[in-house]
Amino acid sequence: MIDFILWVLHNIALAPYYLFTAITNPGAWLDWSNPEAVMRFIYYGASVELFFVVFTTFLIITVLGMAWNREILWWGVRILETFANAVGRTAAWAGLLMVLIQVIIVFLQRIFRVAEIQLGPFGTALTQDLSWWAEGLKFWNAIVVCLCVTYTFVQGGHVRVDLVYSAVKFRTKRMIDMVGSLIFMMPAIVITYLYAWFFMWRHLMTPTITSTSELDRMLAQARIFRWNVETIGFSPNGFNAYFLFKVLIVLFCALVFLHAMAFFWRSYLEWREGEASEGKYLDRDKTGDEAEDIEHALHSGSS
Template sequence: MSTGWILISKAVAGIDSFTERLGRLLSWFNLLLVGSVFTVVILRYWFNSGSIALQEAGMYFHALIFLGASSYCLKNGGHVRVDVLYNRMNAKQQALVNSLGTLLLLMPVCLFIGLMSWDYVAQSWRIQEVSQEAGGLSFVYLLKSLILFFVGTMVLQGLAELLRSVMILMGKEAVSHG
């Protein structure tokens, strides 16, 4: 394999490694999410009390898990796909479908989300947006920033998926997802 393909293979492996580590790190936030929701329920139904900050923390954990780990889902093939035809295809046909899906669907949608949310997130940072609820969390701007984090990680993993598909289509060594 030529030096160019080796570099591409290393780039794909590096992105995959980053995505894998990020996904595994974010999986631990599920415990925090469950703990915060459990505590909110116990406070409300057993002690007739509540905590807006704790409820919002649960929302933040959920957003972090969902938006942050979407690239992990893509990397590990957990995304929605119509498998009726795809599973019957050979590796090169699958690579063609994957590359077209990445170029025509994933990348344009991610770039659209990024462009449309840029001012929304920037405005939130400009005013250091806080919760509108009394006793709420003081960093809504961080929550909104997760939209751009989602875009960045999805574009990065989408690039890895595209390069992996190109390698397969060109008859080069396939790069594993693990």
């Protein structure tokens, strides 16, 4: 246990050095014309070093906000929640696009018996079989699921089962939220990210790499590196860009981790400042129907 604590403290102390080294040597991991730089990017993208840079940044902001000025944390909450809302509100349009594509497919296939759709609004035609567009509907759905997750969290739209939570006092709720974000939300999404990161890269390049691959071994494998983007569909003429789903999983993990930070800060600030601060700076959508907005606020846990 003591060794683990010392290891954590050691990496926290070295986090500024890790960040400084990455910033001052961008060519070592951003020059993708060099296979070794790609391998470094892959390795450090899910490394202990990156984790402690992010964790130490979170720790420093939290300590400064708690010990010096709470407005620092409120600014963090506002920035991250605004970012979540902006991404979610943009990605939500994929739902409309998904419905429109489905309607077009039904009309063209069932009524006009068309076998393919050709689009060329900018002079370059994209011609694909109807089965390609039909299977691609899963991609638009995945965009909504992965990129709207934190937006839905901010809006209070996730399903809740508050058997204990709803019965306790305001400050106890905020304590539960803080513990939940630190003990459950952050560790779960970090583990998911570690698997998702290497899962994504296994479908973008060769040779195969894993989460246990060491940097020296990966640099040695750089000699046989080549891009091998997955373009195989489940059917002969089906959707063939399934690597995009792997990218979305990584983006999902990044969004959830960032919002876990914002959720912890908001929970702490509301616990510290009391019920008067509940929903402070919270940007939630309005339907225009006051009764419906009140009902939504009640179901989402807001007063």
